[in-house]
Amino acid sequence: MSLHTAALSREPAALAHAGIVAFPPGTATMAERDVLDTTLAMRHAGIRRLRIGWELQGAQDAPVIVVQGGISAHRHVAAGARFAEPGWWDAQCGEGRAIDTRHHRVLAIDWIGADGSLDACIDPADQADAIAAVLDHLGIVRVTAFIGASYGAMVGLQFAARHGARLGRLIAISGAHRSHPQVTALRVIQRRIVALGRSEGGVREALALARSLAVIGYRSDVEFEQRFAAAPAVGPDATRFVVEDYFDAIGPKFVARFSPTAYLRLSESIDLQNLDPASIRVATDIVAVREDRIVPESDLYALAEGIRGSTRLHRISSLYGHDAFLKEEAQIAAILTAALCRSVAA
Amino acid sequence: MSLHTAALSREPAALAHAGIVAFPPGTATMAERDVLDTTLAMRHAGIRRLRIGWELQGAQDAPVIVVQGGISAHRHVAAGARFAEPGWWDAQCGEGRAIDTRHHRVLAIDWIGADGSLDACIDPADQADAIAAVLDHLGIVRVTAFIGASYGAMVGLQFAARHGARLGRLIAISGAHRSHPQVTALRVIQRRIVALGRSEGGVREALALARSLAVIGYRSDVEFEQRFAAAPAVGPDATRFVVEDYFDAIGPKFVARFSPTAYLRLSESIDLQNLDPASIRVATDIVAVREDRIVPESDLYALAEGIRGSTRLHRISSLYGHDAFLKEEAQIAAILTAALCRSVAA
Structure with missing residues (x-):
């Protein structure tokens, strides 16, 4: 909570001090969505032509945060001025939220395979590469943070392992380096x-x-x-x-x-997730939910111990188990705010 | 373990002393199986004509123990001289086993509904009444013990609640008064x-x-x-x-x-099991397996607290979770032997 408070008090001056361009409320915002037609060398399925849907929104030219959720999540993370329909994570993302679109641009993709057109084995590593392809396409060299929950956390771990040089910090909620x-x-x-x-x-x-x-x-x-x-x-x-x-x-x-x-x-x-935690050298926040029956805490302990970057393990308790990232708004917001604050300070 | 050892040392003299006719090895044994055609007033399905398969085996005229297992168990609990095919619980039942057929007769039924001919809602209470009907048919007024595991434990609890006057002791393994x-x-x-x-x-x-x-x-x-x-x-x-x-x-x-x-x-x-533990006034041994994902320990604690008869709660740990009663031969044998010993001494 102290970090949470600190984060609230450091905008915009402290952010600017940390080398980040901060925008006061009312600053010009942008929102774009499109599809990228590209070729991907997939881990199991070989070279494939793919269409990757993406959405980018937030403050013009601001640092980028990648945000990805569970297998049923999509590129529209949060409602905004241009795309006003509800997103899947409005509680955490938007103006004045933990993932604050006044200070960041938020990038997300539709999972490859989500439209049902790709009937092949899709590794979480392929999703990480798809995100990297979209970043290349948009000319974004580096992202401040990758915030992933559930399957999105698995993909975030893959992104950290495969594209660590372009990532500031990984925040992985309820997702591990393997499936139990x-x-x-x-x-x-x-x-x-x-x-x-x-x-x-x-x-x-x-x-x-x-x-x-x-x-x-x-x-x-x-x-x-x-x-x-x-x-x-x-x-x-x-x-x-x-x-x-x-x-x-x-x-x-x-x-x-x-x-x-x-x-x-x-x-x-x-179930194809199979990553050596030692291949990650990025600063990482791991969020474990005690009641999660899908991702046992023991797997997240093993992950935290194996990662070579600096690691913080946050344990929370929730009636909602694996769905805590969607339901425990205050607990998740506090962790995100503190982690993003560290990310800015780093 | 001390009770276990005591039980081994008290046969046959101690058993005779406790008012039970004990038979030395070699005593005449019996084994019968048949079907009982009867009418049962079922809890939800009304009055039905039923055929109940039963098997009784052990020492001639010895005290009777009812033994019932999971929904896929049946009347043939253990191999014997007459019905030599393997039973579903040979590890615990037979000559020299925890449920010793040299000193007891073992009665079991095929679950009503198990032959697929009864397409109606079957309450565990109906199974308990079916067992009572077989006891009536065989002229057995009282049983020394009811040993039930999984669904058999649910039915045992119903038997204790509905026919407590004819039951010495209930041993309920991995089954509760309700389904979670x-x-x-x-x-x-x-x-x-x-x-x-x-x-x-x-x-x-x-x-x-x-x-x-x-x-x-x-x-x-x-x-x-x-x-x-x-x-x-x-x-x-x-x-x-x-x-x-x-x-x-x-x-x-x-x-x-x-x-x-x-x-x-x-x-x-x-899932129809729904019994008030306070309706049970019979001495009861409850066996809870820590790793059981089907019957949470918390439900067995509530059961143990609610029963009005004297209650012992045995907690064991097993890799096999709900299947421990089939797999943890030594742990289960020790509990059964001690409980049956108390049953004889009572």
Whole structure:
């Protein structure tokens, strides 16, 4: 909290002092989105022609922060003047937020594979290279920070390992250098459900089911206790459990915006993560959520110990488990603000 | 361990002293199995004609112990002279085992619903009443102990609550008075997978998939780490993870011996468990496995606190999580032997 307060008090003068051009409120902002058609040498899938959607927004010419979320996140991180629709992380990104678009430009891509057009093995390293390709295209040599959560943290670790020279600081929330084998097993089941539905014609229902299964792991047992412990409706021939209303709400929503191929390939991509932490020499903040059932704390300890750059491990506790980065607004904001402050001071 | 040793040293003289007829090795044994056609007033499904398969084996006229396992267990607990095929719990039951057939008769039933002929909501209380019906049929007024594991422990708790006057002691391993809502959510998904396969014609594959998902929860994360952490085989278009060999081995085995209806109804039955622990006034041993992801320890603490009879809570640790009752032979044998010894002394 002391660092958080310090950060609030150092703008804009302190930022300017640290060598960063700071903009008072009202400074000209920019927002652009486009697609980059390029060729990428993928780790498993060989050389491929790809189309990478990107969005860049914030203060004109300000330092760049890359922000990437989970497999269902996208290039529109936050609402702005030009692209006013809600982003997936408005709580943390925007004017006056922890990732302050008055002082930074925020860059994000749509995950390669997210449009369902690439049916091939996608390594998280490929996503890092795709981001690097967009940076090259935009003439951005160096980024102040890479803030990644969930799959975005995995990609951030890959970016730090592969493109460390152009990165100031990595902030990796709830994502590690590998997937835990038990969680991989659960995701294998999710993909097999979709494959079952695909071969049998019930692919929308199957995808909704796979998503429901995934979501069980995203939240803590305490939340399930609080929300779904009521007795089921039992008839002679059928029982309906309280949690089924929840599944029937989230499944179709997900199906409406995710193709089966995109889901299969991005889910698989999470399980392809396999990085030696020692290959990272960038200053790194790691955020571990105690209740996260998808990314065990023990894996994040191993990551923190293995990284060769200076490392800070932040442990937080949340009812929301793996979804804490979306829900624990104050805890996450404090960590981001402090880390970005260190990043500026470095 | 002291109780364990005591139990070994008190046979047969001490058992006779405690008012139990003890049989030296070589005493006449019996083994019978049959089906009982009866009518049961079921909790949700109304009055139904049922066929209940049972097996009774052990020393002639010896005290009776009811032994019931998980939803895939059955009436043949252990191999004997007459029914020599392996049982599902030979490690704990048989001549010279913790549940010693030289000094007891062991009774078990095939779960109602296990043959797939009953497509209705089955409460664990119905299973307890089915066991009581078999006891009535056999003229057995009282049983020395009910040893239940997993679903069998849930049914044992129901038996203790509903037929406590005819029960000496309950030993409940890895089963509680309710299902945890998060685990119910996982089982809802398992049942929906089967339902999806059923409507789409891929029911065998779907059942195998549901079973694979169930099994992930039965074992600990440490076991997955040890067995399945090796890197996957990655091609340009497909990846095969190590755990998939395991899934492809266990799924078809399960499908060969379980009908979709039986699976759906017995899985649902686990989630219908809803018992007030205060309704139990029988002496009870509860066995909790720290690594059990299906039955959280906190639920077993609540159970132990709520029971009105004298209660012992045994905590063990096992790599095998919920499956510890099948795998931790020495730890489980020590607990059973000591509990049965107390049961005899009572």
